[in-house]
Amino acid sequence: MSTSVQVPSQSPEALFAAISSAEPVLRAEAVGFDDARQLSDAAVAALRQSGVFRFAMPKAWGGPEHDPVTQLRAVEAVSRIDGAAGWCAMIGSDGAYVTAFLEDSLGREMYADLDASTVFVIGPGGRAVPGEGGYSVTGQWAFASGSPHAEWFALACLVLGESGMRMAQAGLPELRVCVLHRSEVEVLDTWYTTGVRGSGSNDVAATSVFVPDKRTFSFNNGPILREGPLYAWRMMFITNMSGVAIGIAQGAFDEVVALAQTRTTALRTPLREEPWFSASLGEAAALIGSARAFAESELSAVWNGLLEGSRPSGEMRARQRVSMTHAYDSCTRAVDLLYRVAGSSALYTRRSGLDRRLRDIHTISQHVAVGLKTYASAGRILAGLEPDPLF
Numbered sequence: 001m002s003t004s005v006q007v008p009s010q011s012p013e014a015l016f017a018a019i020s021s022a023e024p025v026l027r028a029e030a031v032g033f034d035d036a037r038q039l040s041d042a043a044v045a046a047l048r049q050s051g052v053f054r055f056a057m058p059k060a061w062g063g064p065e066h067d068p069v070t071q072l073r074a075v076e077a078v079s080r081i082d083g084a085a086g087w088c089a090m091i092g093s094d095g096a097y098v099t100a101f102l103e104d105s106l107g108r109e110m111y112a113d114l115d116a117s118t119v120f121v122i123g124p125g126g127r128a129v130p131g132e133g134g135y136s137v138t139g140q141w142a143f144a145s146g147s148p149h150a151e152w153f154a155l156a157c158l159v160l161g162e163s164g165m166r167m168a169q170a171g172l173p174e175l176r177v178c179v180l181h182r183s184e185v186e187v188l189d190t191w192y193t194t195g196v197r198g199s200g201s202n203d204v205a206a207t208s209v210f211v212p213d214k215r216t217f218s219f220n221n222g223p224i225l226r227e228g229p230l231y232a233w234r235m236m237f238i239t240n241m242s243g244v245a246i247g248i249a250q251g252a253f254d255e256v257v258a259l260a261q262t263r264t265t266a267l268r269t270p271l272r273e274e275p276w277f278s279a280s281l282g283e284a285a286a287l288i289g290s291a292r293a294f295a296e297s298e299l300s301a302v303w304n305g306l307l308e309g310s311r312p313s314g315e316m317r318a319r320q321r322v323s324m325t326h327a328y329d330s331c332t333r334a335v336d337l338l339y340r341v342a343g344s345s346a347l348y349t350r351r352s353g354l355d356r357r358l359r360d361i362h363t364i365s366q367h368v369a370v371g372l373k374t375y376a377s378a379g380r381i382l383a384g385l386e387p388d389p390l391f
Contacts, residue, residue: 020077033198037200044088068240071240071243074089083360092149093118095111120154128158134210135159147200169220184206185205233312242291287337288331298319301320318387328367332365
């Protein structure tokens with residue numbers, strides 16, 4: 001039975017108002033994210049106060065349990081301010097989905113603070129060896145976004161039994177997610193990248209850490225222990241990822257529009273009156289708007305089905321995943337175009353945010369969840385073929 005906490009749930013309107021209130025701090029702090037390669041303490045505090053880390057937490061705990069489209073829009077709103085902050089907001093909110101696989105009383109104990117941030121790495125960077133009452137976990141996991149400020153680390157492991165690797169359904173290795181406290185992992189200083197440097201997506205390591213059974217679950221086929229449509233589909237945790245790309249692109253669009261109000265060409269013609277500029281602006285608006293509309297419509301279709309008690313069909317899953325990859329491709333094209341039309345003004349990292357947005361969008365577009373393979377995997381389903389095992 002869920003533990004009830006008398007904390008008023010945050011409405012969507014209040015969530016977006018809180019993000020707006022956090023904007024001055026996030027913008028002021030963002031200049032230093034690249035050098036620090038992590039968010040500043042002030043930026044993390046602003047995100048916590050905005051409620052983005054808690055937006056998927058269950059109402060029974062006093063959380064808002066926002067629907068996935070609201071979450072996507074909230075991630076967009078933060079990413080419009082800064083891409084690294086948006087990425088950390090997206091990853092940091094995963095605690096609500098991780099604890100859906102755990103006993104409710106344990107999850108509530110772990111997240112006594114609903115605004116605690118989480119790292120969730122689904123790539124199996126470690127090995128879990130079964131023992132009495134739990135697993136001995138050893139490994140190194142890459143891309144642990146938000147690692148400098150996270151409280152809990154949900155890390156996927158391959159399970160090694162007496163006869164070798166333990167298998168799950170469809171002949172795939174079992175992915176057992178082991179949830180470790182930050183005191184049980186070592187954060188390695190590895191995050192030297194082109195973009196989203198402020199995300200602090202370092203490697204993390206653990207050596208022979210005992211994790212009790214109750215803090216582990218099988219991601220392949222383990223039961224979801226929390227009721228409610230938001231937690232009924234195990235891949236829901238990744239669906240708000242499109243918001244990062246859309247937000248970065250929309251922020252670039254806003255910046256170029258503002259630039260055009262005062263900038264002139266070499267012939268002293270106002271930039272905004274140039275036909276080539278307005279044409280580029282119109283194309284960028286179409287790219288961003290189509291990405292947003294497709295991502296929201298396909299996610300809404302999944303959500304409406306869950307509200308009616310049905311799991312997403314293969315076609316629905318395929319279209320939702322394609323919408324995510326499309327968002328990243330379209331928004332990358334939009335940012336490239338906007339950077340180009342801004343001319344030499346875009347080159348200066350301290351005067352313009354376009355340089356950082358360009359680097360951020362290209363870096364996050366390398367994520368496996370929105371890689372080129374998703375088109376092929378989704379296309380198989382849409383053509384009536386069997387899906388890839390991991391899709």
